[in-house]
Amino acid sequence: MTRIQELKDRIILLRRHIVEEKDGSFKENWQQINYVWAKIVCFIGQESYGENWNNVAPPQTKYKVTMRYHRMKFARIKWDEIILALLCPPLIDETRQWMTCLMYKVGEEGE
Numbered sequence: 001m002t003r004i005q006e007l008k009d010r011i012i013l014l015r016r017h018i019v020e021e022k023d024g025s026f027k028e029n030w031q032q033i034n035y036v037w038a039k040i041v042c043f044i045g046q047e048s049y050g051e052n053w054n055n056v057a058p059p060q061t062k063y064k065v066t067m068r069y070h071r072m073k074f075a076r077i078k079w080d081e082i083i084l085a086l087l088c089p090p091l092i093d094e095t096r097q098w099m100t101c102l103m104y105k106v107g108e109e110g111e
Contacts, residue, residue: 002066002098007037011065013074014083033074038067040079062087065101069093076106083107 013033018026041064049055063084065077069092076085084103091100 002039004068006039007067009038009040009079011036011038011040011067012078013072014076014078015072015074016076030076032078033072034070036067036070038065038077038079040065061105063103063105065103067099067101069096069099077101077103 012035014030015033017029017031019029020026042061043064044061065084076083078084083106085106087102087104091102092098
């Protein structure tokens with residue numbers, strides 16, 4: 001279980017905002033929602049896939065981000081100069097005190 005003292009990384013929550021240009025095209029902007037404290041743990045893993053799970057993807061760096069539960073919707077976070085994107089919806093504990101997000105660095109797995 002995470003303790004409040006472990007939240008030592010200051011992050012910015014980012015939400016996607018799409019703006020229509022005058023020429024009819026669309027532009028994607030990322031607006032800052034809020035600053036929060038989090039615990040970020042970096043890990044490296046490989047994924048197996050295929051019919052018999054015999055294909056292995058190259059090792060990739062992933063991040064586990066734990067923060068206090070909140071209702072704000074976000075798709076990315078900014079941590080120092082690193083932009084991280086969600087791999088899956090946040091995992092929320094039963095008491096709704098903590099949320100854990102599995103993330104990857106933008107640009108490594110595509111956007």
